Amino acid sequence: MIELEHLVKNYNGFAAVNDISLTVTQGQFFGFLGPNGAGKTTTIKMMTGLLRPTSGHCRINGFDVQTDPVAAKRSIGYVPDQPYLYDRLTGREFLWFLGGLFRLDRALLLARMEEYITLFEMAAFIDKPAEEYSQGMRQRVALAGSMIHDPQVLIIDEPLLGLDPRSTWLVKATLKKKTREGLTVFMSTHLLRVVEELCDRIVIVKGGRIIYEEAQNDSWSDFGRLEQTFLDVTR
Amino acid sequence: MSDVITVLNAKAAILLKGITDRRLHALGKNISSLVIVSAVVLGTFALIRAFCLYLLSQTHIGLEPLHQVVSLCLFAFFLTVHTVGLVVAYATLYTADEVSFLMGLPLAQGRIFRVRMIENIFASSATLSLLGLAGLLGYGSVFRLGWLEYVLTMFFVFLPFVLIAGILAVIVLTILILLASRFGTGRLLLVVLPLYAAGTFWYMQATDPMGLMRQAMDMAAGKTPAAGGNVLFSYWWLPNGWVAGFLQSLVSRETASAVGYAASMLVLLAVVFAAATALGNRWYYRAWVAATELRMRRGRSWGWIRIRWMEFGRAWPMRPHAEAVLKRDFWLFFRDPVQRLHAVIMAILMIAMIFSLRTLDFPLMKPASRALVFLAVFVFQGFLVSSLTLRFVFPAVSLEGRAFWAVRSAPISLRRLYWLKFVLSFLVMLIPAEILVFLSMPVLRGPFEVMLLAAIAMCAAVLALVSLNLGAGAYFATLSEQNPVKVASSQGASVTFLGSLIVLLLLAGLLAIPLIRIFGAPPGSSLAGFLWLGGGATLCCGGGIALLSYGLGMRSLQRDF
Numbered sequence: 001m002i003e004l005e006h007l008v009k010n011y012n013g014f015a016a017v018n019d020i021s022l023t024v025t026q027g028q029f030f031g032f033l034g035p036n037g038a039g040k041t042t043t044i045k046m047m048t049g050l051l052r053p054t055s056g057h058c059r060i061n062g063f064d065v066q067t068d069p070v071a072a073k074r075s076i077g078y079v080p081d082q083p084y085l086y087d088r089l090t091g092r093e094f095l096w097f098l099g100g101l102f103r104l105d106r107a108l109l110l111a112r113m114e115e116y117i118t119l120f121e122m123a124a125f126i127d128k129p130a131e132e133y134s135q136g137m138r139q140r141v142a143l144a145g146s147m148i149h150d151p152q153v154l155i156i157d158e159p160l161l162g163l164d165p166r167s168t169w170l171v172k173a174t175l176k177k178k179t180r181e182g183l184t185v186f187m188s189t190h191l192l193r194v195v196e197e198l199c200d201r202i203v204i205v206k207g208g209r210i211i212y213e214e215a216q217n218d219s220w221s222d223f224g225r226l227e228q229t230f231l232d233v234t235r
Numbered sequence: 236m237s238d239v240i241t242v243l244n245a246k247a248a249i250l251l252k253g254i255t256d257r258r259l260h261a262l263g264k265n266i267s268s269l270v271i272v273s274a275v276v277l278g279t280f281a282l283i284r285a286f287c288l289y290l291l292s293q294t295h296i297g298l299e300p301l302h303q304v305v306s307l308c309l310f311a312f313f314l315t316v317h318t319v320g321l322v323v324a325y326a327t328l329y330t331a332d333e334v335s336f337l338m339g340l341p342l343a344q345g346r347i348f349r350v351r352m353i354e355n356i357f358a359s360s361a362t363l364s365l366l367g368l369a370g371l372l373g374y375g376s377v378f379r380l381g382w383l384e385y386v387l388t389m390f391f392v393f394l395p396f397v398l399i400a401g402i403l404a405v406i407v408l409t410i411l412i413l414l415a416s417r418f419g420t421g422r423l424l425l426v427v428l429p430l431y432a433a434g435t436f437w438y439m440q441a442t443d444p445m446g447l448m449r450q451a452m453d454m455a456a457g458k459t460p461a462a463g464g465n466v467l468f469s470y471w472w473l474p475n476g477w478v479a480g481f482l483q484s485l486v487s488r489e490t491a492s493a494v495g496y497a498a499s500m501l502v503l504l505a506v507v508f509a510a511a512t513a514l515g516n517r518w519y520y521r522a523w524v525a526a527t528e529l530r531m532r533r534g535r536s537w538g539w540i541r542i543r544w545m546e547f548g549r550a551w552p553m554r555p556h557a558e559a560v561l562k563r564d565f566w567l568f569f570r571d572p573v574q575r576l577h578a579v580i581m582a583i584l585m586i587a588m589i590f591s592l593r594t595l596d597f598p599l600m601k602p603a604s605r606a607l608v609f610l611a612v613f614v615f616q617g618f619l620v621s622s623l624t625l626r627f628v629f630p631a632v633s634l635e636g637r638a639f640w641a642v643r644s645a646p647i648s649l650r651r652l653y654w655l656k657f658v659l660s661f662l663v664m665l666i667p668a669e670i671l672v673f674l675s676m677p678v679l680r681g682p683f684e685v686m687l688l689a690a691i692a693m694c695a696a697v698l699a700l701v702s703l704n705l706g707a708g709a710y711f712a713t714l715s716e717q718n719p720v721k722v723a724s725s726q727g728a729s730v731t732f733l734g735s736l737i738v739l740l741l742l743a744g745l746l747a748i749p750l751i752r753i754f755g756a757p758p759g760s761s762l763a764g765f766l767w768l769g770g771g772a773t774l775c776c777g778g779g780i781a782l783l784s785y786g787l788g789m790r791s792l793q794r795d796f
Contacts, residue, residue, distance in 0.1 A: 048644040050796040073646040084637035087717070088570040089563065094641075096547035100559025101645035106550060129570075145641070 001026050002047065002153060002186055007056035009042050009208075016042045018208035019056070024186055024201075026152070029179045031199035032188040035234050039208040040188040041081055044157050047186070048078045060153055074102070077151035081158045081188075083142030087131035091122060091141040094130065095148055102149035109148065116144035120170060135162030143171060153184045160191060172198060192227050196220045206234050241350060246357055264711075268730045275733040276369040278740070283373030291377070302483040305374070307442065309475035312367060313400045314435065316360045319724065320404030323359040325573070326721045327351050328405065328519075329412065329526035338523065348515030356401035362729040364397050378486045391497040392481045395504040396474050402507045409514055409522045416525035424576070432583070474500060542569075556647045560655050567634065573720060574627075581623055585667060588619055592675035602755035609750055610743045612675065613689065617696045617742070620668045621735035624700045628660045629708040629731055630722035632792065636714055639796055649792045653785075657705055665697045684753055684762040691770035692746055695777030699738050699784075702777075706784030707731040709791035738780060745772040 002024040009017040017039040024030045034040050045051040047058050049069050058065045063072035085094050092113065099109035117126050120140040125133065133141070139162055146154060154175075160168050175198060179185055189195060195202060204212040212233040219225050256262070290296050290304065328334065328351045337347045371393060375385055415423045477496040484493035543549065545565055551558045568574050592612060635642060642652060672693045673686070711727025722728065749769030753762050 045796070048640075050640060050643050052793070052795060070646045070648055073644060076644060078640070078644040080640045082637070084640070086563065086567060086636070086638050088567050093547050093563075093566065097559045097563050098641060098645065100547075100555040100562075101642065101647050103555045103646075106555075110548075 001059075001061055002030075002184060003057075003059040004043070004047070005057040005059070007043065007046060007058060008054045009039070009046060009051060010054045015208050017046070017053075020205065020208070020210055021056075022203060022210065022213075024184055026184050027179060027182050029175070029185045029198050029200045030187065031195040031202035032186060032205070033190075033192075033195065033202055033230065034188075034205040038205045038234075040205060041157055042208075043205070044078075044155055044186070044188055047155055048076060049073060074149075075152040077146035077149070077154040079139075079142045079146045079154075079156040079159055081161065083138045085130040085133070085138055085141060088129060090129055091126040091133070091137070092117075094141060095145055098145045099148055104149055112148050112150070113144075116148060119174060120144055120167070136164055136167055139163055140167060140171075143174075147174075147178070151183070153186065154178070155186045157188045158190070159187060160189065160194060192230060196226050202226075204230060204233055264727075268726070271730050271733045271737065272365070274737055276365060278736075279366050279369035280373040280376075283370040284376050287374055287377040298483055298487065302479040303442075305482060306476045306479035308370075309396070309478050310438065310473070312363070313396065313475050316363050316397055316400035317404050319363065320355060320359040320401045321408055322577075322720050323724045324352075324355045324405050324408045325526075326718045327355040327358060328408070329523055330530070330718060334523065338520070343516070344520040344523075345512060345516035348519040349512065352402065352405045352511060352515070355405060356398060359404075359724060360397050360401050362733075364394075367393060367397070374482065380485070384485055387497075388481065388485065392478050392500050395500045396478050399474055399500075399504055399507050402504075402511050406507070406511050406514055409518060412522045412526050412529070413518060415529060420529060420572075474503060556645075556651070557655055560642075560647075560652065561659060564631075564656075564659065571719070573718075577626060577720075581626065582667075585619060585671060588615070589671060589674045602751050605754045606747060606750035609685065609689070609754075610746060613692060613696075613746065614739055614743050616668070616671050616675065616693065617700070617739040618736070619671070620664060620693075620697060621700050621704075621732065621739065623667070624660070624664055624697075624704040625728060625732050625735065626719075626723050628664065628701055628704040629728050630719040631656050631660060631705060632709040632712045632788070633714060633716055633722045634719060635712075636717055639714055643796050650789065653705075653709075653789055653792055657701065657785075660705060661697065661701045664701050665694065668693050668697050682753065682762060684766045685750075688746070688749065688753070688766055688769050691766075692742060692773045695770075695773035696739065696742055698774075698777040699742070699780040700735050702781035702784035702788075703734060703738060704731055706786075706788035706791070707734065709788040712791065714796075742773050742776060745769065745776055 002022075004020055004022050007017055007020045008015065020039075020043060032040055032043070042051060046053045047060070047065060049065050049072070052066065060072040061075045063075075065072045085091070086097075089097065095113050095116075096109070099113070104112070117123055120143065122137070122140055122144065125137055126141070130138065130141070139159070143156075143159060146156070159171060159175075163171060172194065175183075175185060175187075179198075185198075187195075187199070199216060201215045202213070203210050212229070214229075256265070287301065290301050296304075328348070331351075334347065334351065338344075368389065371385070371388060375388075380388075411423060411427065477500050481493050481496040481500075484490070484496060545562060547559075547562055553561075592615075643649075669690060672689045707727065708722075708731070711725065711731070713722060713725065716722050716725075746769050749765040749772075752765045753769075756762055756765075
């Protein structure tokens with residue numbers, strides 16, 4: 001469960017995020033939309049502890065990210081918009097490293113690594129140094145890393161960026177399956193077709209504020225309806 | 236000339252932007268930089284002035300030997316500027332993203348080469364030049380040089396001298412890259428490194444600086460100076476000798492001779508610059524492509540590096556997150572050829588220092604003189620350790636890099652991460668530092684307590700230097716910079732290095748009185764009190780600096796990512 005309470009982030013007097021409050025319940029697939037510079041990535045960075053909010057609170061499964069970061073982060077999986085890896089480590093070593101940070105049991109980590117290497121079809125490159133990876137390969141390694149500790153909340157910023165159609169399909173299928181199993185997904189994306197396909201609920205932000213909110217309904221199946229709504233409210 | 240103006244304009248704009256930044260943390264950085272740089276500049280001024288006065292008034296070595304000493308110091312200065320320039324040039328001219336961007340523009344390769352070369356000289360030698368100028372002022376104050384003489388020395392001799400060292404660094408690097416692409420980096424290094432070492436060794440042998448110093452010490456002791464060594468090579472044949480010769484001519488009012496030295500320097504600068512321009516016009520693009528290919532080849536050649544017990548899959552008897560961070564740091568270090576190369580160079584420097592100190596023969600002197608020699612050795616050792624910490628500890632936080640998101644979003648507290656980095660750096664630096672002490676301090680022939688005090692003081696120095704470099708490294712961190720050499724040669728690194736020198740002098744100051752008492756104590760008397768006094772004071776000082784640096788580092792680490 002994710003709870004954002006009057007979240008604000010100011011940069012030298014400019015409010016990148018301006019009083020955002022929302023709740024995402026367990027098992028929900030939540031779409032966080034908005035034009036460029038709306039404050040999506042800033043909000044996500046505050047949720048994962050990469051940024052300190054100017055004011056307000058962010059709680060993950062009841063733990064405040066600022067006051068109890070270690071407990072809050074235990075249940076988070078995160079994929080940033082630019083999934084930089086360590087160039088001089090292989091993808092497999094990166095997964096070992098993340099598993100270590102999450103204090104996973106060695107046997108369990110090994111099993112999960114094999115599971116995700118197979119699932120995201122990474123066997124061909126996982127033992128090569130990350131400096132040789134394409135954007136899509138990095139994205140797949142980062143996605144595998146975000147799920148390796150079996151998180152309860154997955155926070156993903158543009159997860160399908162740079163993925164080829166087959167990888168996109170694989171990621172979407174995995175996310176759908178995991179959500180059915182109880183995973184809460186908080187996704188920021190510009191791909192409205194993906195939102196229509198995956199999300200249970202969306203909010204649209206602009207200028208750091210929530211300007212629109214809607215739960216999935218039958219009208220989403222009308223081709224282009226969500227796109228029109230987005231264009232109308234963000235004009 | 237337009238290239239120089241372009242770079243100067245850009246540098247002036249950056250400097251102006253930095254100085255006029257009114258944000259609180261920027262103001263803090265600027266003020267702290269100003270205080271530390273001023274302190275070190277004043278210190279250098281005072282040190283060189285005192286050194287010149289000592290040689291002239293106490294040892295009466297005369298003008299020519301004094302300028303031979305100046306020439307030797309300038310040789311070391313030239314080598315330092317050249318070596319730092321060589322190391323930084325690889326990043327500035329061959330790996331920086333900016334160069335890739337410039338190569339895509341319709342610009343002549345020679346123009347890009349010249350602009351980056353001048354940038355490189357600014358980046359690598361600004362701090363050293365500042366110290367050199369402070370030294371020049373210290374020297375000039377002894378001989379009461381006028382402002383015109385300072386200006387002439389600076390523009391006609393000193394700055395050309397620094398430029399020659401910097402340009403030669405870029406020329407040498409470009410040729411090395413072209414040769415490495417043909418013969419392989421490993422084979423080339425096997426030839427070049429011994430050649431550099433042999434050249435330096437030969438110069439030192441040929442100019443016999445030890446003979447010169449022995450003569451000076453004999454004169455100071457009122458003895459007839461021993462005959463000088465077999466000097467095979469004139470002090471005045473190289474640019475360092477020309478600067479010294481120019482200064483000597485200036486103070487002796489021999490204008491024609493001074494003009495000769497200045498003209499030689501300017502002609503050499505013109506020749507070196509013309510050579511660099513020709514090289515850049517013809518070969519820069521080829522060298523840049525070769526460097527890129529060498530980097531890619533390096534990425535594919537990891538296979539040979541296998542240390543099984545360090546592999547991630549191997550279990551260690553420690554907590555998983557600590558194990559993960561230590562193994563990551565090890566592999567990121569070990570797989571970076573620049574890090575490995577620099578570690579080897581530093582190890583060679585350490586061995587050279589141990590041998591140099593072990594061959595010195597200090598006659599039994601007054602307690603104050605023995606304490607002074609002890610402190611000089613301690614400061615030299617500390618200087619080497621501070622170079623090590625600057626090169627390897629200062630970039631530790633920056634090297635978390637853009638992948639820091641993985642650590643920041645994981646359930647590991649930043650305090651724990653910082654602590655892990657500190658413990659690892661402290662242990663890795665303490666071991667060579669103590670080896671340095673145990674192998675080189677016996678030359679002082681003091682009681683056992685002296686050795687113990689040296690070991691405790693070095694432990695305090697390592698504690699302070701590692702903490703300072705880690706804390707300041709976090710404060711000045713640039714997560715977007717992947718090259719540790721560039722991080723370790725940034726403005727923040729220069730300020731930290733100057734801060735390290737102040738710390739060393741502070742620790743040396745705390746040791747002075749206990750040491751004089753220990754050396755002056757009659758045989759058989761108890762020295763424990765002085766040992767506790769000196770050891771305790773240095774440990775308290777080191778601990779205090781460590782605590783302050785920890786606060787700075789932790790606050791910086793918690794900054795927004």
